[in-house]
Amino acid sequence: MFESAEIGHAIDKETYEAEVPALREALLEAQFELQQQNRFPVIVLINGIEGAGKGETVKLLNEWMDPRLIEVRTFDQQTDEELARPPAWRYWRMLPAKGRMGVFFGNWYSQMLQGRVHGLFKDAVLDQGINGAERLEKMLCNEGALIFKFWFHLSKQQMKARLKLLQDDPLHSWRISPLDWQQSQTYDKFVKYGERVIRRTSRDYAPWHIIEGVDPHYRSLAVGKILLAGLQAALKRPNLKPDKVSAAPLTTSVDRLGLLDALDMSQQLTKKDYEEQLITEQARLSGLLRDKRMRKHALVAVFEGNDAAGKGGAIRRVAAALDPRQYSIVPIAAPTEEERAQPYLWRFWRHIPARGKFTIFDRSWYGRVLVERIEGFCTPADWMRAYGEINDFEEQIDASNVIVVKFWLAIDKQTQLERFQEREQIPFKRFKITEDDWRNREKWDDYRAAVGDMVDRTSTEVSPWTLVEANDKRWARVKVLRTINRALEAAFEKSDKHDKKRK
Template structure:
């Protein structure tokens, strides 16, 4: 596959300048128009020509307005990065809509380097490539323009470069040791070929760039960027999203119907069981902290299902400095300018820390689906995106536990009425809550599909019968303890 990038592409200085002058103007125009566009541009620069990559980025920061061009380099992970799922650092560096972000190295390159250095085997390499595809597809599906450039050098050129290695001051180019040169010639090409093949989803192919001649390389990359952004900006606005149709249940029966809501605990038993479970959780959390195991707890459920009460019983057992409760409401301006999963990634806990989501990314397939805030294709796509997201969490040293607090409509109504009577609970009840009740059936279908499609081996749902609050709380605590024990063993 590399033949086309070893044919000696070259541009004379004259031709380079002649083509650059009109291009400059177009680049700035494009970049300024981009600022009001609703999508980000993510430019991946990778490849064996590390020195060339640096030259290219310096060139880019010269022809674009560098204030709107954010460059991120990915070396060995920092402590904070290493303590979170692998993609946390990439999510953190993603540009918002209207901006360009250049990422040097990043996800595919990291897997290649790990494979070449034999830190990972074939199987894990394949798994990493799958994460790459999922991630890139998810970015593109949300509208990002993703451009990937692989800077190629022929083995002979690579060897020449290796001799000059380290000349560019700051960074020793990757694999520029003699052993690295050999590795490149022997296994490198094969691994890279695999990587490029396996990480090319249909709409995000790698652009293989012959990197020997800097004029050719720089101009080709920048012209490609210009063309692609232009094309996207000039395209008629994306296909109008289809109507958000609620799936009609072919059968009125759902998973939720199978829940035995009569399960209950007497007050006395409850108090004892709660005490025991909290003590056990406290102990487990201390172990987890020492071992650097973290946890993410997701609380979803019907309004008035008792999420708040459960969360309070969980946090009461934890040291206040090692957990955080994140309550998911409407996204902020900054969050809206990013992929919808970005705002959840940004909260990911460090090793030994616990994160509790009061509502979560499942809003996409629940309220956003039912209320029509997300298009049909968006929420349909979300199941896969969420599974991928959660599998990344589970692969790291993180226990992931998800709860659906289940009640019936009558219980909900009774609790609403009760809240209205209790002065300090009045805040919790609005007209919207009553409006939502009318959509009970639509939600039921959405919940059912959510559980069916996102209850995976690594991140199963726990449906909690929550008509009896005592039973629900103890059940939640015990489930958390079991999950932690499993992760700790």
């Protein structure tokens, strides 16, 4: 795989100096056109052999192009903040916005390669990382991102010759890092697993480019021309996002019976039973979140439901049991300009809690398969693929001990009408009712079908949906609290069993 990057590619100085001015001018023009169009971000992943010119090339790109529009990110040792969250969190929060370029050193490929080379895990874990990288890049490209992946290469002989040259030069010996010496000892393993990664993850939407790193003139021109060609092609395309659905359209049940029709909406609690059970479940939740085992976990509660179903009241009863320092509530409305400039899931990744913490989402990432689907705010291709992307997202955070509890608060159409009318009559509730609420009500059947599809496709073993009969607010509030408590207890029991097996 690396044979063509070990044959001594070289460009003489005269040719290099003759070609650079035009290349630099074209790169600048493409960069400013990228900013002007503001349609997509550019992500450049830098990987390969130590000493093959990775840093020098990126430094040169910053000189050739406008560095104000380039964000260079280096992912070295994880910080305490990063260690307390899922591994992908550190990359998501650093993604460049539309119209900008992000250069990632020490990216997800570096982490998986270093871990496998140094025996931190076996091939099965490496393959999981490869699969995760494929899914991430596919999702980013589906969101419109342009991805360049560079592997800077040196043969084993070339690497040793470079180290000896630097070691013998008192003015440049400082440039040899501990990682250089380390990789000189593990070169064969690094190349072996590097080949495996490249073979598995070079796709038409995000191919690898292998660059021989011995000659700086060749290396610089090669990278610059690849970037230019990719940028120019993307800038000419009218749309980088796929806009066609490759699957058959979703259809309603033949007998018109939906998932929500199976709920017993007559469930209710008396005031006395409600007050007793509410206090019991709130005390139980308070104790569970103060349990020392919570230090190994984080908790996410997702609240979705019909308008006027009582999400706010249920959230307040959950929060009333807790110290305000333990939790945060994230209300989700229409995306801001900053959020529109990023992939859809970015606005949610940034709010994933650290271990020991609890985040409540008042509406969530499911907006894509609900309101955005119904109102036409995204294409059918967007919301059809969102089911898989959401499942992958929830699997990733579950794998990092984030407990995900998801609620759909359901009311019937008559109950909603009564609550809407009540809100219009009571002054301190009037702010809760808007024209959008009445307009959404006209699409009642569309939303019920979308909810059924959502639950069918995203209620999984790791993060199942809980459907809450919410005609009676008391019943709904207690059921929400009890479900959260059971999820916490189940997670603690599972981790206890895991700890015992390890001993």
